[in-house]
Amino acid sequence: MVKNKQYPSLPGTVNKRIGQAMHDYAMLAEGDRVLLAISGGVDSLVLAWILKSWQRKAPIRYTLSAITVDHEFWRAHDGAVSPSVSIGSQLDKMGIEHTVERAWDLSEEDRTCYQCARNRRSQLFDLARQRGYNKVALGHHKDDLVETFFLNILYSGNISTMIPRQDLFEGRLALIRPMAYLEKSEVVAIAEMLGLAPVVNLCPLANDTRRERVREILAGIYEREPGAKQSMFAALANVRKGYML
Numbered sequence: 713m714v715k716n717k718q719y720p721s722l723p724g725t726v727n728k729r730i731g732q733a734m735h736d737y738a739m740l741a742e743g744d745r746v747l748l749a750i751s752g753g754v755d756s757l758v759l760a761w762i763l764k765s766w767q768r769k770a771p772i773r774y775t776l777s778a779i780t781v782d783h784e785f786w787r788a789h790d791g792a793v794s795p796s797v798s799i800g801s802q803l804d805k806m807g808i809e810h811t812v813e814r815a816w817d818l819s820e821e822d823r824t825c826y827q828c829a830r831n832r833r834s835q836l837f838d839l840a841r842q843r844g845y846n847k848v849a850l851g852h853h854k855d856d857l858v859e860t861f862f863l864n865i866l867y868s869g870n871i872s873t874m875i876p877r878q879d880l881f882e883g884r885l886a887l888i889r890p891m892a893y894l895e896k897s898e899v900v901a902i903a904e905m906l907g908l909a910p911v912v913n914l915c916p917l918a919n920d921t922r923r924e925r926v927r928e929i930l931a932g933i934y935e936r937e938p939g940a941k942q943s944m945f946a947a948l949a950n951v952r953k954g955y956m957l
């Protein structure tokens with residue numbers, strides 16, 4: 713039942729899993745200053761809304777503001793609204809302050825997805841530290857965690873994934889991923905329910921990455937084995953170290 717237009721209720725199981733992830737990894741604490749990393753894609757817009765609506769009912773107080781690292785792929789054309797403006801106005805409706813920072817330049821040889829993401833991450837850490845935030849929230853979800861696990865096995869020869877909370881700089885900054893227990897399809901359903909308008913990723917390499925290939929492989933696996941995603945996700949928390957080489 714939708715009680716409040718801006719803060720409609722999420723399905724009970726979705727709400728429960730957000731709370732569970734936050735609790736399992738102690739993601740938020742009294743007095744936290746949380747920087748939301750917002751690309752404007754569906755995942756980070758939903759993340760912003762979740763942490764804002766959570767703020768209203770949480771027994772602790774924390775502050776939220778959002779930042780977008782602008783890679784400047786967009787070019788002005790007649791009548792079109794820039795991604796930054798669209799993101800800003802959606803966050804404004806949620807009551808979240810938003811700033812845009814130009815992405816650090818990449819040298820010609822560093823123009824790879826890996827290096828671009830790495831730079832963005834470092835830039836977000838720098839901005840958070842300079843501006844006194846102690847948490848950076850990212851919009852990764854369960855599908856991202858499984859994909860990263862596969863990426864690392866297939867291309868990097870190691871077994872690891874992104875963890876829901878990662879402490880950095882001797883605990884002065886933590887990365888948190890409050891949607892770690894949600895599936896992509898659930899994130900998309902929340903965005904549709906809220907009427908969010910994700911901006912399109914204009915990076916020319918967006919659909920031609922190793923992650924995209926892994927996504928296709930996984931889609932094939934899920935089609936043949938519908939329970940595989942849950943099982944693989946459970947496996948990430950059930951490593952039998954005595955049976956590894």
Ligand SMILES: Nc1ncnc2c1ncn2[C@@H]1O[C@H](COP(=O)(O)OP(=O)(O)OP(=O)(O)O)[C@@H](O)[C@H]1O
Pocket residue numbers: 748749750751752753754755756757779780781782783832849850851852856
């Ligand atoms: N340009 C950016 N500025 C700020 N944060 C970003 C930016 N790009 C990505 N992020 C953060 O990193 C997370 C993962 O980014 P990724 O590029 O993998 O996109 P994604 O999984 O498609 O997420 P989204 O739907 O939010 O774009 C995003 O959810 C967001 O929190």
